[in-house]
Amino acid sequence: MFCATLTFDLLLGDVHSLKGKRGIVRPVLAELRRHTEVAAAETGSLDLHRRAEIAVACVAPDPARCTDVLDRCERLVAAHPEFQILSVRRQSLSSDD
Incomplete structure (x- = not known):
């Protein structure tokens, strides 16, 4: 069994409140969950x-x-133009680690 994680650090565009941020981040999380076999969450910032x-x-x-x-x-x-990806980090584990 293998487990892998992917972490995105994003710079949002024209956002002036946490409510505006939620309006951008929540649909991306929903899309990730709906179209791929992953667990997705906002984990920082x-x-x-x-x-x-x-x-x-x-x-x-x-x-x-x-x-x-x-x-x-x-x-x-x-594919989302409303933010810029600053960095992407990948990490992998196997059940033998």
Whole structure:
């Protein structure tokens, strides 16, 4: 069994409140959950209205499947013009670790 995570550090565009931030981040999280086999959550920069950290996690029987799913997630997030991706971090574990 393999587990992989992907963490995005995002700079949001024209957002002036935490409510405006929620209006951008929540639909992205819903889209990630709906179109891929991942758990997704906002995990950082919770009290900053122009920054967001989103993390996704995937569990699969082989590392290639994890890579495919995370690649799909990265393309999905990159397709959103309302924010800029500052960094992306990947981490993988196997049940043997």
